[in-house]
Amino acid sequence: AQKITQTQPGMFVQEKEAVTLDCTYDTSDPSYGLFWYKQPSSGEMIFLIYQGSYDQQNATEGRYSLNFQKARKSANLVISASQLGDSAMYFCAMREVETARQLTFGSGTQLTVLP
Amino acid sequence: GAGVSQTPSNKVTEKGKYVELRCDPISGHTALYWYRQSLGQGPEFLIYFQGTGAADDSGLPNDRFFAVRPEGSVSTLKIQRTERGDSAVYLCASGLTENTEAFFGQGTRLTVV
Numbered sequence: 331a332q333k334i335t336q337t338q339p340g341m342f343v344q345e346k347e348a349v350t351l352d353c354t355y356d357t358s359d360p361s362y363g364l365f366w367y368k369q370p371s372s373g374e375m376i377f378l379i380y381q382g383s384y385d386q387q388n389a390t391e392g393r394y395s396l397n398f399q400k401a402r403k404s405a406n407l408v409i410s411a412s413q414l415g416d417s418a419m420y421f422c423a424m425r426e427v428e429t430a431r432q433l434t435f436g437s438g439t440q441l442t443v444l445p
Numbered sequence: 446g447a448g449v450s451q452t453p454s455n456k457v458t459e460k461g462k463y464v465e466l467r468c469d470p471i472s473g474h475t476a477l478y479w480y481r482q483s484l485g486q487g488p489e490f491l492i493y494f495q496g497t498g499a500a501d502d503s504g505l506p507n508d509r510f511f512a513v514r515p516e517g518s519v520s521t522l523k524i525q526r527t528e529r530g531d532s533a534v535y536l537c538a539s540g541l542t543e544n545t546e547a548f549f550g551q552g553t554r555l556t557v558v
Contacts, residue, residue: 334487365546373534375488375549421487431501431543432478435487 333357334422334436341441343412350397351407351439353422361427364405366396369438370418378420381405412443447471449550451537457556458527466522466553470539477520478547479512480536488536494520495543527557 335354343349355364366378381389381396389396397406409416419440423433450469458464470477475496480488490504497517505511509527514520524531534554538547 363544367549372551373554374551375536375538377546377548380546423487425544427544431476431495432490432493432504433488433538433547434490435480437487 332436333434334424336422336436336439338439339437341439342444343409343441344444345414346411348408348410349412349441351409351420351422351441353405353407353436355403355405355422355424357403357424357426359426359428363425363427364396364398365423365425365433366394366405366407367421367423367435368416368418369421375421379407409441414443414445417441417443449537449539449548451535451550451553453553454551455554455556457558460527460529460557462527464524464527464555466524466535466537466555468520468522468537468539468550470518470520470537471548472518474539474541474548475517476540476543476545476547477514478538478540479520479522480538482534482536482552484533491522491535493543500543524555527555529557531555532557 362383364381368376379391393410395408419438421438422436477494479491482488493501494514509525512522534552536552538549540547
């Protein structure tokens with residue numbers, strides 16, 4: 331079974347609007363971390379935001395917030411006030427603390443911000 | 446520099462040749478990861494080092510792939526008898542510990558012709 335599922339291959343959003351990128355995960359490990367990375371066309375993977383499985387509150391970093399719904403095993407990324415520079419590939423990833431140390435990535439969502 | 450550095454940025458090699466890809470992690474980071482990313486895909490785990498030792502090499506596709514980190518800092522990914530299917534971007538990442546976020550380098554684009 332896929333550990334990380336991103337069901338939106340591509341998304342479009344109007345500049346200054348908010349957008350939600352979906353991510354669901356599958357693990358039996360009680361302790362895990364969820365990450366979002368941005369990959370612009372230059373290729374570099376840029377860390378955006380982290381949510382731990384035991385964190386009580388949803389993570390926020392500037393215009394990025396993570397909508398963490400543990401029971402549903404979802405960790406959606408919300409980008410508020412989209413900017414043209416947000417156009418990029420976005421990857422959701424998970425690290426299982428007990429069973430693995432590496433990040434497992436989803437297939438990504440290509441976000442295009444329209445002027 | 447302050448970030449993860451990978452060299453070369455691009456490598457073109459002939460089928461059957463041997464290649465080495467280098468990763469210079471952020472100073473002080475004990476965790477180091479290698480990933481491979483094919484076009485349109487997410488990064489695929491290859492190997493993880495904690496210090497000098499390979500803590501998990503379960504992602505290496507076959508015995509043509511090998512990686513070392515002899516002094517717990519710089520790491521080298523070695524590919525023997527390269528095949529056209531090895532063409533991809535090879536990403537290196539490092540983390541302060543295994544439980545913190547990983548920071549990625551720019552990657553090495555390997556093309557096997």
